Amino acid sequence: MKQRRIEDRKDYYYWKAKKNGYRSRAAYKLLQMDKKFGLIKKDYWILDLGASPGGWSQVAVELGARVVAVDLNPMKEIDGVTFIQGDICSEETLEKIVKIRERFDAVICDASPKITGNWDIDHLKSVDLAKSAFMIAKRVLKPGGNFVVKMFQGEETPRLFNQFKGYFRFKKLHSPQASRKRSSEIYFIGKGFKGFSTLK
Numbered sequence: 001m002k003q004r005r006i007e008d009r010k011d012y013y014y015w016k017a018k019k020n021g022y023r024s025r026a027a028y029k030l031l032q033m034d035k036k037f038g039l040i041k042k043d044y045w046i047l048d049l050g051a052s053p054g055g056w057s058q059v060a061v062e063l064g065a066r067v068v069a070v071d072l073n074p075m076k077e078i079d080g081v082t083f084i085q086g087d088i089c090s091e092e093t094l095e096k097i098v099k100i101r102e103r104f105d106a107v108i109c110d111a112s113p114k115i116t117g118n119w120d121i122d123h124l125k126s127v128d129l130a131k132s133a134f135m136i137a138k139r140v141l142k143p144g145g146n147f148v149v150k151m152f153q154g155e156e157t158p159r160l161f162n163q164f165k166g167y168f169r170f171k172k173l174h175s176p177q178a179s180r181k182r183s184s185e186i187y188f189i190g191k192g193f194k195g196f197s198t199l200k
């Protein structure tokens with residue numbers, strides 16, 4: 001365990017984030033996905049779910065967006081970010097979000113469950129979080145909007161992809177270079193939300 005922590009601390013993106021003032025190495029995952037897929041633009045409204053400590057929110061603000069961020073844990077202030085401390089699986093949190101803003105250009109979710117070390121349990125918990133993020137995205141995304149959500153890969157991954165894909169013009173499962181080699185995480189990227197009018 002100690003060896004693994006030392007390994008983590010020596011990670012290239014960990015040091016790069018520290019040097020460049022990002023709160024997490026995860027910031028580079030969003031930067032890389034944005035560069036590849038063009039997810040965030042100037043003046044966009046972004047909903048950042050599972051946002052703490054705030055690396056993704058920092059990136060979104062740098063790209064000229066305004067952000068509403070949500071996490072179970074507290075998050076230190078960032079200019080341009082309105083923070084809600086809450087559970088993305090609860091209806092109460094959704095009510096708080098829409099009180100601040102009804103519609104978003106993109107919903108991005110990097111929420112992770114507490115890791116148990118059991119691959120199947122962690123996978124299923126991450127699937128639940130991804131489904132909750134999707135429920136929120138369906139409620140608040142503008143037609144044409146973008147959706148990014150993390151999950152840990154497992155047997156539910158294809159089912160989840162099939163569930164999400166019909167709602168977006170462009171859809172892909174993607175693993176950014178900044179994801180750790182040993183990590184099972186993968187991101188669903190959906191662009192061009194079709195909105196409800198076109199769906200059954």
Ligand SMILES: C[S@@+](CC[C@H](N)C(=O)[O-])C[C@H]1O[C@@H](n2cnc3c(N)ncnc32)[C@H](O)[C@@H]1O
Pocket residue numbers: 023024026027049050051052053054055056057070071072073086087088089110111112113114129
């Ligand atoms: C990997 S971190 C996110 C890192 C963030 N993207 C960044 O760049 O700083 C995952 C976060 O998901 C949050 N989380 C997990 N379950 C959640 C839930 N049900 N509701 C809200 N946040 C949750 C955790 O508290 C944790 O802060």
